[in-house]
Amino acid sequence: MTKQPLTLYLAAPRGFCAGVDRAIKIVEMALEKWGAPVYVRHEIVHNKFVVDGLRDKGAIFVEELDECPDDRPVIFSAHGVPKAVPAAAAKREMIYVDATCPLVSKVHIEAQRHADNGLQMIMIGHEGHPETVGTMGQLPAGEVLLVETPDDVATVKIRDPEKLAYVTQTTLSVDDTADIVAALKARFPGIVGPHKEDICYATTNRQEAVKAMAPKCDAMLVVGAPNSSNSKRLVEVGARAGCNYAQLVQRATDIDWRALEGITSMGITAGASAPEVLINEVIDAFKDRFDVSVEMVVTAEENVEFKVPRVLREPA
Template identity: 75%
Template sequence: MERPMHPLTLYLAAPRGFCAGVDRAIKIVELALQKWGAPVYVRHEIVHNKYVVDALRAQGAIFVEEVSDCPADRPVIFSAHGVPKSVPAEAASRNMIAVDATCPLVTKVHNEAARHHENGLQMIMIGHKGHPEVIGTMGQLPPGEVLLVETPQDVTTLQVRDPGKLAWITQTTLSVDDTAQVVTALQARFPAILGPHKEDICYATTNRQAAVKAVAGKIDALLVIGAPNSSNSMRLVEVGRAAGCAYSQLVQRAADIDWRALATAKAVGVTAGASAPEELVNEVVAAFRARYVVTLEQVETAVEDVEFKVPKILRDPIGA
């Protein structure tokens, strides 16, 4: 005899999933395939999501780690995270067609760093060591011009050239609350330090974290759909825990859900990182419906209507 299904409320956080920068990056690969045919080469994962990367691979995209891995006669696309200046320079030296899918909000940080550098300031970047966005941003300036910190503790040991000539920038996908603590430490140690005119942490990261905070008090568990190498997704897991949801876990897809851990849950929150497609959210909801009598509720804290244009080279016909 089948056991009766228990009632469960699923709270869907909104905004969730794709942001405008990710949307644009995926569109760039698809349009490049339409314009030049397969294969099109992409340096690094276009966005940090296996489902998305696999879907583009099936259409003819080939993902590589370096421009040197690409044949010179095929187009190369740079990922949404941004690249050091040396990367487009290498593509240009080989006369390659190169398309930059860097998120415009990351480009804004690059331009900020360049402007401060021109004004004689040394940059301090708040970010995660080894993340492609951090490598790309630090690679906009000569070695030693951008110093990286991750925590308030890092600030205490920082060796700078001139404490009176500093500016700070951040990775766009950080925890808003954690970053505020690092900024406070920087301002306490270097009172003259300049900050961005407008927050570097992007609207999508901020909005998704606010939505998780709004859901956290209503739920017994939080599932964040995203990839382990996705910074903004991992931050959502941390934000959920910090907001009081002890069971806050990353899942790449429905198959990763630990149902035993949710055995006593009566309310579960679901969100998705900025590079996770809505299909994966629907897949998770369907998995819950197969096991519970689900009541679905959306908790919306903001409405997003941001859209970024694709590069001109993809809007122009071939030969233009």
């Protein structure tokens, strides 16, 4: 049977960012240095395939430090942790390695600097997301107030409108965040913002690529995990940018082929914690069913690299 032709648009940049790459490398190097098992507090990055691969190598994933023994190394995930967590690890004299993305650490430093200047903080983020929990946990309870929508801005109760600053989660929708920032500035004209945008380069770049790709596509798939904030935002950005069918898939086996009947153009991208092997798996699934021609949609070049912590570069 003759395969139907399909133009497959591939977004660039897509997939792994420098922070994710570094975090995975930290777990692998820790296993090489100290042997298995190495404990990891929370999923190192939000991707089941990556986590399962590291588990197979000897990583044990836990939600809380209490679940780790004193005599094995523990790694903190790329999303960051409240200040109390490394303090508790140090008290127990544990070996710990912080895999927090340096761009998340930048937000932590910013929050502390604002607090040192006597400012109360507002955080734009998603309640319960580990990055939000980690950032809010840099300061004492009540010092960081969370807003998720422009409507939240209207009801947030602050101490002093003249002593106020905001930070954001690094993986948010650029457009949605702009609306919330506008609402904050309208209600609190004196609010202090970040020197440089908190939303990270990788999140911004992937969203820009989707915006460029979406109008060309009958449908679009984002390869990523359902608990990955930046992946879910890509689906929303794609739908808003004019793609009628935008869906999140973890693997090629998740593709709903009946929903894609009759399409002639398809967009593919991936969240910042999705490995290229899963993207290729999805592309191959389309090549099995369609006569595919691939076109790249390139909106930025990325060459960012973050060093791993010194403790892993030193001999055991």
